[in-house]
Amino acid sequence: xxxxxxxxxxxxxxxxxxxxxxxxxxxxxxxxxxxxxxxxxxxxxxxxxxxxxxxxxxxxxxxxxxxxxxxxxxxxxxxxxxxxxxxxxxxxxxxxxxxxxxxxxxxxxxxxxxxxxxxxxxxxxxxxxxxxxxxxxxxxxxxxxxxxxxxxxxxxxxxxxxxxxx
Amino acid sequence: xxxxxxxxxxxxxxxxxxxxxxxxxxxxxxxxxxxxxxxxxxxxxxxxxxxxxxxxxxxxxxxxxxxxxxxxxxxxxxxxxxxxxxxxxxxxxxxxxxxxxxxxxxxxxxxxxxxxxxxxxxxxxxxxxxxxxxxxxxxxxxxxxxxxxxxxxxxxxxxxxxxxxx
Numbered sequence: 342x343x344x345x346x347x348x349x350x351x352x353x354x355x356x357x358x359x360x361x362x363x364x365x366x367x368x369x370x371x372x373x374x375x376x377x378x379x380x381x382x383x384x385x386x387x388x389x390x391x392x393x394x395x396x397x398x399x400x401x402x403x404x405x406x407x408x409x410x411x412x413x414x415x416x417x418x419x420x421x422x423x424x425x426x427x428x429x430x431x432x433x434x435x436x437x438x439x440x441x442x443x444x445x446x447x448x449x450x451x452x453x454x455x456x457x458x459x460x461x462x463x464x465x466x467x468x469x470x471x472x473x474x475x476x477x478x479x480x481x482x483x484x485x486x487x488x489x490x491x492x493x494x495x496x497x498x499x500x501x502x503x504x505x506x507x
Numbered sequence: 508x509x510x511x512x513x514x515x516x517x518x519x520x521x522x523x524x525x526x527x528x529x530x531x532x533x534x535x536x537x538x539x540x541x542x543x544x545x546x547x548x549x550x551x552x553x554x555x556x557x558x559x560x561x562x563x564x565x566x567x568x569x570x571x572x573x574x575x576x577x578x579x580x581x582x583x584x585x586x587x588x589x590x591x592x593x594x595x596x597x598x599x600x601x602x603x604x605x606x607x608x609x610x611x612x613x614x615x616x617x618x619x620x621x622x623x624x625x626x627x628x629x630x631x632x633x634x635x636x637x638x639x640x641x642x643x644x645x646x647x648x649x650x651x652x653x654x655x656x657x658x659x660x661x662x663x664x665x666x667x668x669x670x671x672x673x
Contacts, residue, residue, distance in 0.1 A: 354558025359667035394521025411577030
């Protein structure tokens with residue numbers, strides 16, 4: 342660990358944060374009826390970027406922001422149990438998944454662990470094409486009921502612009 | 508859609524946000540060498556809660572904050588490609604996944620779509636037990652190399668407290 346004090350530092354920060362919030366119940370159903378699917382990338386602050394408040398939207402994030410079966414699981418729970426209707430996909434430039442292939446990363450894991458992962462790595466070259474691929478997976482899923490409002494964007498991590506995907 | 512203007516409103520917000528940031532490259536590797544796994548819940552703002560800056564940590568989020576195969580995929584990419592070493596798990600009170608069972612939610616999807624999902628719903632009763640379950644899945648995965656620093660918490664959405672899981 343580069344920072345052995347990290348754990349305590351995060352807990353201290355949470356105490357300062359919670360002291361600024363008034364206790365009280367906010368509904369579990371997102372106020373804006375919105376679910377966002379985005380990459381885990383450390384440079385994407387969805388609250389700041391989209392001007393969201395606590396309670397506004399579900400935030401689903403994984404390596405790449407790729408629509409996997411686990412994202413379909415999360416979106417189906419978001420829509421069927423918690424009344425969201427719109428889906429916003431945000432991939433980004435300079436993604437770690439653009440720097441490997443499925444084969445090369447599986448080789449790496451197999452060499453170090455002895456086990457080849459049974460799942461797809463979801464490597465990709467072009468974030469715009471990958472957003473279109475993810476939208477296609479949503480459109481093809483029987484478990485996503487609301488597909489009228491599905492919007493795709495690529496976030497440029499250097500210019501901080503959100504670019505729409507046609 | 509409850510709010511037909513939502514899409515344009517979010518894009519406008521992103522333009523205001525990006526105008527406040529200086530363009531410039533921040534490294535893809537998280538500065539704090541930290542990956543956070545949390546629920547998609549709309550009431551959890553990880554930047555605010557943990558006092559994080561842009562570039563600090565990966566944020567992996569799904570329904571429940573449960574460690575699924577897709578989370579293992581994301582964590583393996585986070586550690587092997589992007590040098591994170593610590594993992595922080597945050598589940599929370601009042602989760603939608605506490606209000607269903609795997610069977611009842613699969614029945615619901617099957618009734619409306621005709622297709623029974625081939626994946627686990629990952630419903631749970633107690634968030635503390637579920638954090639322990641997720642830590643166990645990390646400890647048992649051959650694809651996660653760094654397991655020394657794995658910390659579990661439950662976020663209370665009403666009191667805003669972060670409670671450690673033993």
